[in-house]
């Protein structure tokens with residue numbers, strides 16, 4: 890299991906947090922996604938054989954948020 894932290898801009902409430910969490914946890918290979926609203930940080934735990942960071946960033950942007958790095 891691998892952990893990746895992504896900085897995300899545009900999350901303003903718990904609804905945003907849940908949207909981001911949901912899109913990430915739908916990706917096969919992702920075991921959990923945790924979001925810190927205050928810091929704008931998304932921490933994803935995933936199986937490197939099944940998923941990758943580029944996929945996470947795309948899912949976050951598709952959900953309407955901006956990936957900073």
Ligand SMILES: [Cu+2]
Nearest residue numbers: 901902904905
């Ligand atoms: Cu919101």
